[in-house]
Amino acid sequence: MSTSSRLARTLKSVQERKGSFSEAWTKLRKHALDQLIHHGLPSFRDEDYKYTPLHGRWEQIDPSVKAVSSVDGSSSGSFSWAIPLGLRPQEGISVDFWKGSPPQDPRWDIDFLAEYVSDPFACLNILLAEEGYFLDVEGGQRLGDPILLPSFRECGRSSIRVGAGAQVILIQAEQGQAKGFQNDFQEIICGKGSRVLYYQVQEEGSERTRVNNVFVELADRAYFQACTFSFSRGMTRNNLHVRLKNPGAEAHLHGLYLPVQKSLIDYHTHVHHLSGQTESHQLYKGILRDQAQGVFRGRIQILPHAQKTYAYQRNQTILCDPRAVMHAQPQLEIEADDVKCSHGCTTGYLDKAALFYLQARGISLPVAQQLIFSSFLRELLDIEDLRLKEYLEEKMLKTLLPSGYDS
Amino acid sequence: MLSIKDLHVSAEDKPILKGLNLSVNAGEVHAIMGPNGSGKSTMASFLAGREGYHLLRGKVQFKGKDLLSLAPEERAGEGLFLAFQYPVEIPGLGSLQFLKTALQEIRKYRAQEKLKTTEFMKIVHQHAETMGIAMEMLTRPLNEGFSGGEKKRHEIFQMAVLSPSLSILDETDSGLDIDALRTVAKGVNALRAKKNAMILITHYQRLLDYIVPDKVHILFEGQIIKSGSKLLAQELEKKGYEELIASYQKKLSDTSA
Ligand SMILES: Nc1ncnc2c1ncn2[C@@H]1O[C@H](COP(=O)(O)OP(=O)(O)OP(=O)(O)O)[C@@H](O)[C@H]1O
Ligand SMILES: [Mg+2]
Numbered sequence: 021m022s023t024s025s026r027l028a029r030t031l032k033s034v035q036e037r038k039g040s041f042s043e044a045w046t047k048l049r050k051h052a053l054d055q056l057i058h059h060g061l062p063s064f065r066d067e068d069y070k071y072t073p074l075h076g077r078w079e080q081i082d083p084s085v086k087a088v089s090s091v092d093g094s095s096s097g098s099f100s101w102a103i104p105l106g107l108r109p110q111e112g113i114s115v116d117f118w119k120g121s122p123p124q125d126p127r128w129d130i131d132f133l134a135e136y137v138s139d140p141f142a143c144l145n146i147l148l149a150e151e152g153y154f155l156d157v158e159g160g161q162r163l164g165d166p167i168l169l170p171s172f173r174e175c176g177r178s179s180i181r182v183g184a185g186a187q188v189i190l191i192q193a194e195q196g197q198a199k200g201f202q203n204d205f206q207e208i209i210c211g212k213g214s215r216v217l218y219y220q221v222q223e224e225g226s227e228r229t230r231v232n233n234v235f236v237e238l239a240d241r242a243y244f245q246a247c248t249f250s251f252s253r254g255m256t257r258n259n260l261h262v263r264l265k266n267p268g269a270e271a272h273l274h275g276l277y278l279p280v281q282k283s284l285i286d287y288h289t290h291v292h293h294l295s296g297q298t299e300s301h302q303l304y305k306g307i308l309r310d311q312a313q314g315v316f317r318g319r320i321q322i323l324p325h326a327q328k329t330y331a332y333q334r335n336q337t338i339l340c341d342p343r344a345v346m347h348a349q350p351q352l353e354i355e356a357d358d359v360k361c362s363h364g365c366t367t368g369y370l371d372k373a374a375l376f377y378l379q380a381r382g383i384s385l386p387v388a389q390q391l392i393f394s395s396f397l398r399e400l401l402d403i404e405d406l407r408l409k410e411y412l413e414e415k416m417l418k419t420l421l422p423s424g425y426d427s
Numbered sequence: 428m429l430s431i432k433d434l435h436v437s438a439e440d441k442p443i444l445k446g447l448n449l450s451v452n453a454g455e456v457h458a459i460m461g462p463n464g465s466g467k468s469t470m471a472s473f474l475a476g477r478e479g480y481h482l483l484r485g486k487v488q489f490k491g492k493d494l495l496s497l498a499p500e501e502r503a504g505e506g507l508f509l510a511f512q513y514p515v516e517i518p519g520l521g522s523l524q525f526l527k528t529a530l531q532e533i534r535k536y537r538a539q540e541k542l543k544t545t546e547f548m549k550i551v552h553q554h555a556e557t558m559g560i561a562m563e564m565l566t567r568p569l570n571e572g573f574s575g576g577e578k579k580r581h582e583i584f585q586m587a588v589l590s591p592s593l594s595i596l597d598e599t600d601s602g603l604d605i606d607a608l609r610t611v612a613k614g615v616n617a618l619r620a621k622k623n624a625m626i627l628i629t630h631y632q633r634l635l636d637y638i639v640p641d642k643v644h645i646l647f648e649g650q651i652i653k654s655g656s657k658l659l660a661q662e663l664e665k666k667g668y669e670e671l672i673a674s675y676q677k678k679l680s681d682t683s684a
Contacts, residue, residue, distance in 0.1 A: 373515050379503070385498070
């Protein structure tokens, strides 16, 4: 099927989508629709989707073909120490779930969304979102236990607001194994002086395609950390857009990716320094086996008046197989002059000399590889929540060791 | 313990070892000397199982086993240890985790029980003290940011912890200050025992003042051209290689004439 007829089909199913929308949402939907018609569906011709092979996956993505997915079991079993969102009333937070059409709610900042959302999947999410929630963390609240955020089957949309001075740990875990396409959108608004730790754990099965749009805004002195640990077996595209709006805001974006077989894990980050005296750190590291593919495209944008800004970016990948491919590309758009900015991307094969050194000390090949890999990834596992750290460490070691090997 | 017979090895089509013969018995310490590029490190790395070499001819037996049929980790499991001329840095890997894994893997190979952490730490403390290695250094990633001398000392510390039956030390004395040299010698001598053997590759007589060898061999162009007692090293220190090599070449042309 050609891209244009595919687009026509997509638009038709969008138009057939029933529901009553508020005036504001109708306006936003129209904007999203215009964007889609104007830009079309993404293909490898798009700079942003050049390395994300969507062809062959449209049957999953096309909203007119309803996925045969069943609701996946909740992931809370693996994260039993975290409190599932909305399970019981919790002091200092309020949660509102919605289903069907997005409700009329002052918390949607429609103008803002219309201005900034141009990605085709973000547009599709506006048009197709069927369920979601609002999570508000009251100012000054310091929540010790992590909150486990719910995951949606297809097209979820959530809005998280963290009040001034509040502290919260959020875990978003995806363990869906069923065949299907998931396109979700999450906005996280970090208030003045708030501290937000946001962990994503992706363990989707090989039949799954996922586009994960996360949109973050930081006010004065807000501290935000996003750690995306991806063990996905299918195709996962992570779009992370961070806006540092006021002085003192600090964002740390970390990613760890271990794709195997034919999976693809894609990170597109966009760090936007809108104000001076803001700071961003990006660290993305991964190991690619078999015919797996990785993508890292890190965009740093510093506006002319955003002086005394610090932006740091590093991407390192080890390839274990000549068939594995990594596409790494920094994209710096720096318009201010009093700026400290550094970036580096390296991709290389496993260090044979290091491997031999370990083997010569009696360490068998699979264990030696596991040691080198886990040492390489260690700096990403410096996680405050110790139970999560333990969970991820175990998961990582298991993924790095060939099956059937008992150390 | 080790028997090398008519060993011919090449790397990238270049013959490097050209008929090497060497026999080392338990309890012995052998020194191997020879000019730069004569093949000393090649011999050591090849015996330890490094990739990239091609065996043209010859046999190597280690404790009655065909050494060359074993993987590098199996050779270590059998009790072979190579102290590297250039120890490798492994970013992020803690020295202690590395050593513990090595020891456990060797024990696993030998079908021995896993070592308890407390027992492991006891061994570590004991040898760290002898080798003058601060515990602080052991918390750092392996060889990362170690000085040249520290790396060499760490190699001997690893040797002490793993307690191999045959150790090959490739220029462990190079780049050491006099105190470090004494410490390294102390470590080596502590391991010297009836059941253990050692091969010291060195350029300097200096080391042999501290570790007195039973035999000294001169390697030249991939062959041992002369063997003798510790006196050979002293003779070499005085005269240099030139005279030795000249007389070897004369002997060669005499026999072919
Ligand atoms: N992988 C290789 N490919 C090609 N040539 C090699 C390789 N390894 C060693 N050589 C060559 O073989 C010869 C012997 O090298 P080797 O490192 O064994 O010497 P050495 O006796 O240890 O010298 P030194 O005293 O300088 O340490 C040298 O000429 C070296 O360039
Ligand atoms: Mg050498």
